[in-house]
Amino acid sequence: MMRRWWRQREQALSLTTTVLLAAGLALSGGGRDEAAALAWLTATLLGLGWSTATLVAAARRREASVDVIAWLALAGSLWIGEPLAGAVIAVMLAGGALLESRAEARARHDLSVLANRAPRTARRDTVTGPVEMPVDEVTPGDHLVVGAGEVVPVDGRLLDRGVLDESALTGEPAPVEHRAGEDVRSGTVNAGQPFRMTATATAEASTYAGVVRLVEQARAQSAPFVRFADRAAVAFVPVTLLLAGIAWALSGDPVRAVAVLVVATPCPLLLAAPIAIISGISRMARGGVVVKGGAALERLAAGRVLLFDKTGTLTAGRPVLTEVITPVGGPLSAAEVLRLAAGLEQSSAHLLAGAIVAAARDRGLRPAAPEQVRERHGHGIEGVVDGRRVHLGKASDTVRGPLPAWMRHARRRADLDGSLTVFAAVDGEPAGVLLLEDPVRPQAPRMVRALRTAGIGRVVLVTGDHADPAETVGRVVGVDAVHAGCDPADKLRVVRAEQATAPTIMVGDGINDAPALAAAGVGVALAARGATASSEAADVVLVVDRIDALADAVLTARRCRRIAVLAVAVGMGLSVAAMLVAAAGLLSPVAGALMQEGIDVGAIAIALTALVPGRRHTVRLRPADVDTLRGLYAEHQEMRPVVERVRVVADGLDVPPYDLDPVRDLLGDLRDRLLAHERAEEAELLPIMARALGGVEATSGLSRTHAEIEHQVGRLDRTVRDLSRQADAEDVTDVRRLLYGLYAILRLHNDQEEEGAFSLVPPLVSTPSPHRFHSAATTVSHCEEERKEES
Incomplete structure (x- = not known):
């Protein structure tokens, strides 16, 4: 019981002092002045004891503390016989401690709610029926069953149609329908009929395991502005003592000195600034953006140059089938080749398998179940589908002898377009070439325009991809410069060069982005499909698979910083003005205590407006x-x-x-x-x-x-x-x-x-079509060429 009270000590102190203040007012109104004075005296002593304890704790940590002002104000109220003023100060002191505690707890809650739904078990699909097992024992390629209302245990690929509640990750309340072949993430909830899925990652490498680790790192550290506010609050102490001493010396009246101490309040500095910053972290967490502390939020707000990786960031990171090429007059149509390929790929956990299966479903084809499947890493997959032996993979693995002219033409087209190729052979004969591309995210161009409107002055694409596809994506999205063919060292060099001119924000999702993310003013990692080294190196992590969430995060960060500055400016301006009035003898200690309470409440109320939704990039629809x-x-x-x-x-x-x-x-x-x-x-x-x-x-x-x-x-x-x-x-x-x-x-x-x-409506566009049309000029830099020139 005692331990529980200690965890809720701020709430207990605030409640007790408030009740004593109110009881004293009621007793005084009934003419019982002595009893009222006793109630106020008790509240004052409680406040004095609390501030003494905080001063002792600060001294042990060898830290300066502004609670000395509150201690002197409480002691001065007792000295001059103004227990009512002391009681009001005690209520303010306790209320401030409670507000700070609640704000931090709110931020921790909004971050932790992302991790609380982490799955613990999974059900493997066997010939005898589903068998429950610990989620840690799931391996890629396992076939799992997810019942209605159950949590998806690991990242995987659907074998059936599924309807999922993704609100824990995306914040969108409406269930999202996914087709067979699409990827699903651990931690989402089956909101429809039971479905089957193929695991594509272990539990440790899945989305929610990464979220749990991220939450541990995302505790609200002090932002630079908050640290400045803390230092200013400490500097406020000698100024207050000096003004109180001058007022006493000039007037010879200690009441004026006490009035100055009573009305002096650094709470706008101590509480308003961190409350606004923590509120911003809380709001972003609800939208699936984890910010690792107030310092990261403030750097995000200050960013002026935005650097993007391409694959998985500006592009979907998931290949989409764009075409099936077959020989003119060949025995199999493109649709039949796709149907046979999709049938075989149903049993594969390979990245391209889902795209092929989804494309077949989109075209109304019904892939048959495969038999005698054999998959060799790096050499493709083969098996029997509808009595035909199908082999998918690279040209060298599927075609014996020289490539036919139509296959060479298809490969040349793929090279020009930056497409991936899957060669298909049926019954030992070349049958088709499947072309796949990584499409630009449909939200990316609108997101970049929104960021420019919000104050981002320069947008740069930094990628390890070849120049042609990089330039195409850059033109579609609307960037100012493209650096192609970059390895991790090149990306690091580009980030440092941009950082020398203006504060930078680097966005990426791969292991090779980690050095650049760490070097940028603020690193933003996309970790919706699992945890990577980029998530560990980044300051901000998007756990939703929506790049446009970045625009909302930047807008929220800038708004919260503006609110923090406004709350401090208004609160401290009023506090200084009230101190001067008190020093002139125009404010009694009781009136000063009430005014101080009003100033604190006003400054904190301004800070709490950071919790109110502000301007957003994403659009709310009926x-x-x-x-x-x-x-x-x-x-x-x-x-x-x-x-x-x-x-x-x-x-x-x-x-x-x-x-x-x-x-x-x-x-x-x-x-x-x-x-x-x-x-x-x-x-x-x-x-x-x-x-x-x-x-x-x-x-x-x-x-x-x-x-x-x-x-x-x-x-x-x-x-x-x-x-x-x-x-x-x-x-x-x-x-x-x-x-x-x-x-x-x-x-x-x-x-x-x-x-x-x-x-x-982001969940709609799960497999966007590739972009080949582009506009707007970009500056193209080839990192490989730059390395040669430097050497």
């Missing part, structure tokens, strides 16, 4: 609008195969005889499905965007491309109607030109929709 966006995005995904068919049909018109039947079949889908979808977006999607982003000007570009798509489909329709079934080369040139032009418009339009509209 539930009905969210439902509409989800429906339109589902249709948007269904249109992707139709868009890709435009280019495939155009490619098929390269050699005579030119058969236009595939073009006519495509036109049927364009008229009946694609145009209907675009008209639905014009009627439903654009009004939502206008409401969310502030006017129809935000939607004018999309509206114009809707009109252009309809125009181009109409031109293609009229051109094909004028041609016979067999066309000559000149006719086909016109058709191909129209098809390629339409394809370019459709790809650009889809990217614009995903960035400008569907990214308003």
